[in-house]
Amino acid sequence: MTRDVEKAKKFYGNTVGWTYKTMPMENGTYWVAKMGNDIVGGLFPLPSPQFDGVTEGWMSYLAVDNVDARVKKAQSLGAQLMRPMFDVPGVGRIAIVREPGGAGIGWMTPANS
Numbered sequence: 001m002t003r004d005v006e007k008a009k010k011f012y013g014n015t016v017g018w019t020y021k022t023m024p025m026e027n028g029t030y031w032v033a034k035m036g037n038d039i040v041g042g043l044f045p046l047p048s049p050q051f052d053g054v055t056e057g058w059m060s061y062l063a064v065d066n067v068d069a070r071v072k073k074a075q076s077l078g079a080q081l082m083r084p085m086f087d088v089p090g091v092g093r094i095a096i097v098r099e100p101g102g103a104g105i106g107w108m109t110p111a112n113s
Contacts, residue, residue: 001044001045001046001051001054001056001057001058001059002043002044002045002046002056003045003046003056005031005043005045008043009031009043012033012043016035017035018033018034018035018040018041019033019034019035020032020033020034020043021034023042023088025086025088026086027047028045028047029045030042030043030044030045030088031043044059050082050083051082054082054104059096059104059105059106060105060106061094061105061106061107061108062105062106062107062108063108063109063110064107064108064109065109066109067085067092067093067094067095067107067108067109068085068093070095070107071085071095071097071107074097074099074107077100078099078100079097079098079099079100080097080098081095081096081097081098082096082097082098082104083096088111089111090111091108091110091111092108092109092110092111093108093109094106094107094108095107095108
């Protein structure tokens with residue numbers, strides 16, 4: 001997650017050799033990071049105001065069996081969605097959750113599940 005995508009792309013491209021492929025999203029672009037033909041990560045922009053106060057950093061994702069049901073349960077226990085859930089073709093259904101302690105985490109039901 002970064003506020004300056006071009007700076008991050010340049011840094012990781014020059015230090016670890018990543019190349020990038022754009023993936024259009026509902027509200028912007030996600031950059032898939034690759035080493036050769038392998039997907040190794042991605043860069044997610046932090047636009048304002050919905051991500052104000054979120055620091056730049058790496059976000060972990062947990063694979064879950066049914067992201068919609070898991071988010072509903074998490075919300076009943078005090079978690080909040082940081083943005084609406086969304087589908088990424090060929091990747092899966094994703095939710096970005098803020099758990100009750102304040103940590104952000106991605107939950108995803110992979111497309112092949």
